[in-house]
Amino acid sequence: MNISKTVTVPKMPIRLYGVIRESIVDGPNLRFVVFVQGCPHHCPGCHNPESHDPEGGFVTDTEKIWNNFLLNPSIKGITFSGGEPFLWAKELAAVGKAVRQIGLDVMTYTGYTYEKLLEKAETDEDVASLLEVTNYLVDGPYVEARRDLTLKYRGSGNQRILDVTCYPNSTSASEIDFDSVSEAQKRSK
């Protein structure tokens, strides 16, 4: 029996900016991308300024996101982007938990630094839950002065891709250099 059929997600409303059903630019491999609506960071030069208004976008629910995610068996993971995913930490954690249960991975973008999220997680269990289901955290605001088009999966040099799979057992996340990983893969072909 397909394990994904036995995994369910509690139905909770969530406001989205949009979804991309197949992406190869929002994390490793083929991914389903969820862009949430609402962002408090207002980074100058943000590529998705329409996602900032907390009343914008459209309302759907976590169950629909999960059902749509399952439609494509080629998808290897989910990416939470935005907007600010941690504004919807409880809802995304529920979807992310299901994704992890079927053996796929979760990438979460955030305008907060990892250190700030760790601080928030001490008093906000939803923030802790989203960190707990996340494998790869792309952290920090977009800084226009540090824009770098050569970077993989992020827009400016201050942003890190952190492997936070160890959380909450450990908070010592390691930085992943996907740029070198793909270069090494190219050389070995």
Ligand code: SF4
């Ligand atoms: S955190 Fe992301 S979505 Fe929010 S303003 Fe910055 S770049 Fe835009």
